[in-house]
Amino acid sequence: MTPYASYVEVCERLNELTPGSHEKRSFLVNSGAEAVENAVKVARYATGRPGIVAFDHGFHGRTLLALTLTGKVHPYKQGFGPFVPEIHRAPYSDPFRETGRLGDTITMLETTVGAESIAAVLVEPIAGEGGVVVPEPGWLAGLADWCREQGILLIADEVQTGFGRTGAWFACEHEGVVPDLITTAKSLGGGLPIGGITGRAEIMNAVHSGGLGGTFGGNPVACAAALAAIRTIESKGLLARARAIGETMLRRLRRLSAGAPAIGNVRGRGAMVGIEFVGGDGIAPDRETTGRVLRRCHQDGLMVLGAGTYGNVIRLLPPLVISDGLLDEGLGILERAVTAS
Numbered sequence: 001m002t003p004y005a006s007y008v009e010v011c012e013r014l015n016e017l018t019p020g021s022h023e024k025r026s027f028l029v030n031s032g033a034e035a036v037e038n039a040v041k042v043a044r045y046a047t048g049r050p051g052i053v054a055f056d057h058g059f060h061g062r063t064l065l066a067l068t069l070t071g072k073v074h075p076y077k078q079g080f081g082p083f084v085p086e087i088h089r090a091p092y093s094d095p096f097r098e099t100g101r102l103g104d105t106i107t108m109l110e111t112t113v114g115a116e117s118i119a120a121v122l123v124e125p126i127a128g129e130g131g132v133v134v135p136e137p138g139w140l141a142g143l144a145d146w147c148r149e150q151g152i153l154l155i156a157d158e159v160q161t162g163f164g165r166t167g168a169w170f171a172c173e174h175e176g177v178v179p180d181l182i183t184t185a186k187s188l189g190g191g192l193p194i195g196g197i198t199g200r201a202e203i204m205n206a207v208h209s210g211g212l213g214g215t216f217g218g219n220p221v222a223c224a225a226a227l228a229a230i231r232t233i234e235s236k237g238l239l240a241r242a243r244a245i246g247e248t249m250l251r252r253l254r255r256l257s258a259g260a261p262a263i264g265n266v267r268g269r270g271a272m273v274g275i276e277f278v279g280g281d282g283i284a285p286d287r288e289t290t291g292r293v294l295r296r297c298h299q300d301g302l303m304v305l306g307a308g309t310y311g312n313v314i315r316l317l318p319p320l321v322i323s324d325g326l327l328d329e330g331l332g333i334l335e336r337a338v339t340a341s
């Protein structure tokens, strides 16, 4: 392949911006799902091991391998099997529900899979579609340590969390974690289809020529969009803006939750926030109230998304260029919808 200058430039920016000062290589694809597929291919090839660990609450896309890696059955997986072999599901840390303690996850993998059979652990630093689940502090770093000790590659799926969403270029940075491979898409292209796989040079270089690629991956239009998106994040100071948006959202929503027993938990990082709705016992997922709040928001002109393994989370991912006025207006609609529901 003879890449043009903009393709090389996007890869250089990815190598420079992603966590870690080691030598890196990147290549480009068309979507998040494709980025995940290719990271798994690289990890299996480089380690010679078959197993891939993915987590409950995880979402990795809708192609068959990405779907296999995704945790939630309805609506994503139902009817689309059989799925890809050698994918092992492990519990993800959920501090609100007190599940997925690191020690238990590791014991489970060591006893049911065997570390020597695992090529890679694939993890979202914050489980987005799974309900903006922010793992226990130290969980991701502990997982990374275990992977390193066992010769297992850590793949961070930053398709949703990457490129400023959480107030850093990548969410792994909040935990001081340097993954071996990292997948990017979504905000990288600012609306155009592009995804990236970035990894340690020796891992990426292991794959034979012709083993990875595709016709449209990193096409010139998508590369121009990615370069413009990165420049805009830098020139408009959007990492700081994501942190400020997050502070406003968390402050307002935590105040709201103090007077709204239906809200069990408000959590997030930067401009990525989840509101979890629960029943009278304070823990049982309340899908119905979530639905009522969502419908009311939509009626009043606020576009918000439902999420979560149990369908009881509202996920807020405002654009990083949102004005203070519009953010205030949106939060006002949401507050009224919660109070009325």
Ligand SMILES: Cc1ncc(COP(=O)(O)O)c(C=O)c1O
Binding pocket: 031, 032, 033, 034, 036, 059, 060, 061, 062, 124, 128, 129, 157, 158, 159, 160, 161, 185, 186
């Ligand atoms: C963490 C994560 N990985 C992968 C994907 C799949 O990306 P795409 O829809 O571009 O295939 C998504 C999409 O929501 C995602 O959130």
